[in-house]
Amino acid sequence: MRQLNRLNQYQRLWQASAGEAQSVSIGELATRCFCSERHMRTLLRQMQEAGWLNWQSQSGRGKRGELHFLATPESLRSGMLEFALNAGQQQNALALAQLDPADLRALLNPFLGGLWQNETPTLRIPYYRPLDPLVPGFLPGRAEQHLVGQIFSGLTRFVTRSFQPQGDLAHHWDVSPDGLCWRFYLHATLHWHNGDAVTAEQLLAQLHMLLTLPALQKLFASVERIEITHPWCLTFKLHKPDYWLAHRLASYGSRLAHPQHPMLGTGPFRLVSFSRELVRLESHDYYHQGHPLLKAVEFWITPQLFEQGLGTSCRHPVQIAIGEADELQHLQPVSNSISLGFCYLTLRPGARLNDAQLRRLVQIIHHSSLLQTLPLDENLITPSRELLPGWQMPDWPTELAPLPDKLTLVYHLPVELHTMAEQLKQHLQTLGCELTVIFHDGKNWEGCTQLASADLMMGDRLIGETPECTLEQWLRCDPLWPNLLSAQQFSHLQATLDAVQHQPDEQQRNRALQDVFYQLMDKAILTPLFNYQYRISAPPGVEGIHLNTRGWFDFAEAWLPAPSL
Numbered sequence: 001m002r003q004l005n006r007l008n009q010y011q012r013l014w015q016a017s018a019g020e021a022q023s024v025s026i027g028e029l030a031t032r033c034f035c036s037e038r039h040m041r042t043l044l045r046q047m048q049e050a051g052w053l054n055w056q057s058q059s060g061r062g063k064r065g066e067l068h069f070l071a072t073p074e075s076l077r078s079g080m081l082e083f084a085l086n087a088g089q090q091q092n093a094l095a096l097a098q099l100d101p102a103d104l105r106a107l108l109n110p111f112l113g114g115l116w117q118n119e120t121p122t123l124r125i126p127y128y129r130p131l132d133p134l135v136p137g138f139l140p141g142r143a144e145q146h147l148v149g150q151i152f153s154g155l156t157r158f159v160t161r162s163f164q165p166q167g168d169l170a171h172h173w174d175v176s177p178d179g180l181c182w183r184f185y186l187h188a189t190l191h192w193h194n195g196d197a198v199t200a201e202q203l204l205a206q207l208h209m210l211l212t213l214p215a216l217q218k219l220f221a222s223v224e225r226i227e228i229t230h231p232w233c234l235t236f237k238l239h240k241p242d243y244w245l246a247h248r249l250a251s252y253g254s255r256l257a258h259p260q261h262p263m264l265g266t267g268p269f270r271l272v273s274f275s276r277e278l279v280r281l282e283s284h285d286y287y288h289q290g291h292p293l294l295k296a297v298e299f300w301i302t303p304q305l306f307e308q309g310l311g312t313s314c315r316h317p318v319q320i321a322i323g324e325a326d327e328l329q330h331l332q333p334v335s336n337s338i339s340l341g342f343c344y345l346t347l348r349p350g351a352r353l354n355d356a357q358l359r360r361l362v363q364i365i366h367h368s369s370l371l372q373t374l375p376l377d378e379n380l381i382t383p384s385r386e387l388l389p390g391w392q393m394p395d396w397p398t399e400l401a402p403l404p405d406k407l408t409l410v411y412h413l414p415v416e417l418h419t420m421a422e423q424l425k426q427h428l429q430t431l432g433c434e435l436t437v438i439f440h441d442g443k444n445w446e447g448c449t450q451l452a453s454a455d456l457m458m459g460d461r462l463i464g465e466t467p468e469c470t471l472e473q474w475l476r477c478d479p480l481w482p483n484l485l486s487a488q489q490f491s492h493l494q495a496t497l498d499a500v501q502h503q504p505d506e507q508q509r510n511r512a513l514q515d516v517f518y519q520l521m522d523k524a525i526l527t528p529l530f531n532y533q534y535r536i537s538a539p540p541g542v543e544g545i546h547l548n549t550r551g552w553f554d555f556a557e558a559w560l561p562a563p564s565l
Contacts, residue, residue, distance in 0.1 A: 003080060004080075006043065006046065006047070007073065007076055007077060007080065009033045009035075009043055010047055010052055010053070010073060010076065011073040012032050012033055013029060013032060013033070013053075013067070013069075014069060014072070014073050016032060019069050019072060020069075021066065021067065021068045021069070022066075022067040023064045023065075023066060023067075024064055024065065024067055025063065025064050025065070026040055026041060026057070026065070029044070029067075051070060051071070052069070052070060052071050052076060053067060053068060053069050053070055053071075054066075054067075054068040054070060055067055055068075056068075120295040120296060121293065121294050121295050121296075121559070121560040122294070122295060122296040122297070122298065123294055123296070123297045123298070123542065123555070123558060123560070124297075124298045124300055125297070125298065125299050125300070126300050127143065127299045127300065127301050129301065130276040130277075130301050131143055131144055131147070131274075131279055131299065131301070132144050133274075134147060134148055134151065134263070134271075134274075135262075136209065136210055136213065136253075136257065136262070137210065137213045137215055137216055137253050138215050138216075138253045138477070139252070139253075140442065140443035140444045140446070141443060142462060142550045142551055142552065143299075143552070145252045145462070145464075145550060146252075146548075146550050146552040147279070147281075148252045148255050149252050149255065149267070150267055150268060150269045150281060150297075150554075150555050150556070151255075151263075151265045151267045151269055151270065151271050151281065152255030152256060152257055152265035152266065152267050153168045153169050153255060153256065153265060153266040153267050153288075154168050154169065154249050154250055154251070154254050154255045154256060155168060155169050155170045155173075155184045155203075155234065155249045155250075155254075155256075156168050156170060156173070156184075156246050156247075156249045156250040157250050158250050158464075158465030158466065160546060160548060160554055160557065161546075163465065163466045163467075164466075165246040165247050165249070165250040165466075166250075168250070168289070169184075169186055169187065169190060169198070169203065169256070169266065169288075170184035170185055170186055170187075170234070171185055171186070171187050172185055173185065173246065178241065179238070179241030179242070179243060179502070179504060180237065180238045180239070180240075180241060181235065181236070181237060181238070182235070182236040182238070182245055182246075183229065183233055183234075183235050183236075184233065184234045184235075184236070184249075185232060185233050186198075186200060186203070186232040186233065186234065187232075187288050188232055189288065190266055190288055191266065191286035191288075192258050192261075192264045192265070192266055193264045193265060193266070193270035193271075193284055193286075194261070194264055195286060198266060200228045200231060200232060200233070200234060201228065202258065202259050203234060203256055204226060204227075204228055204234060205259040206256045206257060206258075206259050207226055207234075207256065208226070209259070210253075210254060210256075211223065215253070215477045216253060216254070216477075218476050218477045219248055219251075219253070219473060219476060219477055220248065221476075222238045222239065222240050222241070222242035222245070222498075222501070223236055223237075223238055223242075223245075224237045224238055224239040225237050240498065240502070241501065241502045241504075242501045242502075243501055243502070243503060243504050243506075243509060244469050244472060244501050244509075247466050247469040248469070248473070250465070250466075251464060251469075251470075251473070252464070255267075266284070266287070266288070267284065267287070268283065268284055268287045268289065268291070268292045268555070268556040269281035269282065269283055269284060269292065269297065269555060269556070270282055270283075270284045272296075276301060277300070277301050278298060278299065278300060278301065279298065279299040279301070280296060280297070280298045280299075281296065281297045281298075281555070282295060282296050283295050283296070289556075290556065291556075292555060292556040293544070293556075293557075293558070293559035293560075294555060294556075294558055294559065294560070297555050340388060340389075340463040340467050340531070340549060341460065341461055341462045341463040341531065341532065341549075342384060342387065342460075342461055342463075342528045342529065342530065342531050343381075343414070343416065343417060343420075343458065343459070343460050343461075343528075343529040343530050343531075344387075344458065344459060344460075344461055344526060344527065344528055344529055345361075345362070345365065345456065345457070345458050345526075345527050345529055346456070346457045346458075346459075346480065346484055346525060346526050346527075347361060347362070347455065347456055347524055347525055347527075348454070348455050348456070348457075348484055349485075349489075349523060349524075349525055350486070351455065352404045352406075352407065352455055353404065353407075353455060354401070355523070355524070356399055356401035357401050357402075357403055357404070358523070358524035358525070359396050359399045359401075359524045360399040360400065360401050360403065361403070361456070361524070362393075362524045362527045363396070363398065363399055364424075364427065364428075364431075365424070365527070365529070366383075366385065366393075366527070368427065370420070370423050370424060370427060371383040371420075371529060371530060381416060381530040381531065381532055382530055382531045382532075383529070383530045384528045384529065384530050384531050385528065386528060387471070387517055387521070387526075387528050388463075388467050388468075388471070388514075390514075391514055391517060391518070393521045393527055393528065394518070394521060394522045402432075403428065403431055403432070403433040404433060405432070405433065405434060406433070406434045406435075406436070407428070407433060407434070407435050407436070407455045407456060408435070408436045408438065408450075408453065408454045408455050408456070409421055409424070409425075409435055409436065409437050409438065409454060409455070409456040409457070409458065410438040410439075410440055410448065410450045410451060410454040410456075410457055410458075411437075411438075411439060411440065411457065411458035411459065412439070412440040412441070412442050412443060412444065412445065412448070412458075412459050412460070413441075413442065413443050413460065414443075414460050416530075417458050417459075417460075418439070420458060420529070421437045421439075421458065422437070425437050435456075438450050438454065443460070444459070444478070445457075445459065445478065445479045445480050445483075446479065448479075451479065451480065451483040451484075452483045457480065457484065458529070459480070461474060462550065463549055464549060464550070465548070465549050467549075468509075468510045468513050468514075471513065471517065472497060472500065472501070472513055475493060475497060475516070476494070476497060481493065484525070485525075493516075496516055497513075497516070499512070500512040500513050500516065532551070542558065542560060543558065543559050543560070543561065544557045544558040544559045545557075545558055
């Protein structure tokens with residue numbers, strides 16, 4: 001980008017006198033810009049023609065000329081950035097934004113939020129970390145899970161403010177009386193993001209690929225085979241009934257990509273750019289549901305802002321600000337809610353802890369001030385005694401059983417569990433129990449080698465669009481449970497889940513699952529710790545934002561009023 005190089009040279013000239021007029025020779029200027037005197041004269045001529053400076057040379061070798069600056073480097077960079085964004089040149093804009101954190105904040109500030117750029121309604125969101133690749137199957141990050149739902153479609157889907165799966169690639173489905181045959185009838189006018197027509201063979205190939213993933217093999221363990229029984233009908237044959245099937249197919253982990261082009265989907269937005277600095281989505285012209293009102297959504301990844309504590313979206317991932325820290329007083333809290341997802345504690349039964357000791361550890365956490373005194377700002381968390389609303393943990397008589405001399409705790413992100421682990425360690429020390437604390441650097445238990453030997457585990461359980469189905473999936477697929485329970489206990493748990501999924505009535509199925517989790521809590525194997533307070537703030541003029549269960553909002557529902565003339 002030749003113009004960026006020229007701007008960087010201009011900044012070197014400016015810095016020598018902080019923008020004040022200079023009396024200087026061509027040789028001195030060339031030294032500052034690391035170029036020849038001949039090239040320096042060319043640069044001065046180009047900058048003067050662009051209106052950046054005024055150069056009055058003196059005849060004679062080594063003579064000093066007069067250099068006057070007409071614009072600050074910041075104003076020039078901002079103008080170039082605006083031009084690049086208006087022209088849809090995001091990569092050029094990224095190159096212009098390579099600055100120190102303080103300068104980057106000031107430069108990006110006018111362009112974040114909702115703007116009409118080149119007659120295109122665009123939403124720009126500052127984000128605190130690079131996003132992980134959008135690979136098939138389960139993903140640990142909420143942002144990645146949300147993006148998968150915006151880019152890819154499933155046979156079924158969840159819609160805002162409903163826990164029931166709806167048709168997506170399939171406009172409807174039916175189930176045989178014995179629950180062993182499910183037919184999904186496809187839309188006949190589906191298109192991939194590149195404009196190609198979707199075929200049932202492509203969807204079948206992608207479903208078969210998903211079923212090779214170990215976690216999804218567990219999720220769809222009841223599926224015997226999938227067939228194309230009509231050019232626009234996919235039929236699932238089961239070897240045992242599973243009345244969660246439509247829910248499972250609506251999960252973000254079951255979204256279908258093009259078999260040959262894994263970044264092509266059929267969702268409301270297509271992926272245009274995916275890098276460590278910028279993720280850009282654009283609306284899909286051939287989308288088979290209601291078309292988005294936004295043309296583009298961009299994530300500007302600025303990890304430096306997180307390190308500096310700048311911007312609400314960067315202080316904590318459960319808070320999203322569509323705008324910058326300097327304008328927080330202008331941002332409006334458009335949506336907030338207590339998340340259904342929770343942080344939890346699990347205790348290993350029957351190893352170094354007997355039943356009485358398990359109950360005492362749970363009481364230590366919930367009856368002491370450990371949860372209430374976590375040093376967190378802005379009311380981010382809410383201590384909880386429920387897994388889901390109404391799924392209350394039991395009350396036991398006060399337990400005073402002596403604890404073992406030594407225990408081991410392993411935990412993973414989020415960051416609040418750092419503080420929780422250290423406070424628990426200090427508290428147990430006063431009771432004569434030495435707690436060894438091990439941090440697993442991840443958002444889930446994948447790859448954790450200490451999981452099978454720890455006595456206590458703390459982690460985070462995200463909740464999807466259907467809370468009960470998400471928790472059933474957690475027990476089936478998460479590596480926590482086969483490492484926490486004995487082989488006999490885990491086998492019994494899976495058999496119980498099979499019995500639950502056989503219930504065709506949803507209310508009965510949910511009550512049966514609630515009983516499973518109540519037993520885990522009653523045995524002190526599982527206990528909830530706290531929920532998060534999800535918040536989204538936006539500048540005036542960004543409309544249609546409603547929190548979903550993942551703490552995000554459906555990009556297809558957001559919109560920007562047309563600019564006033």
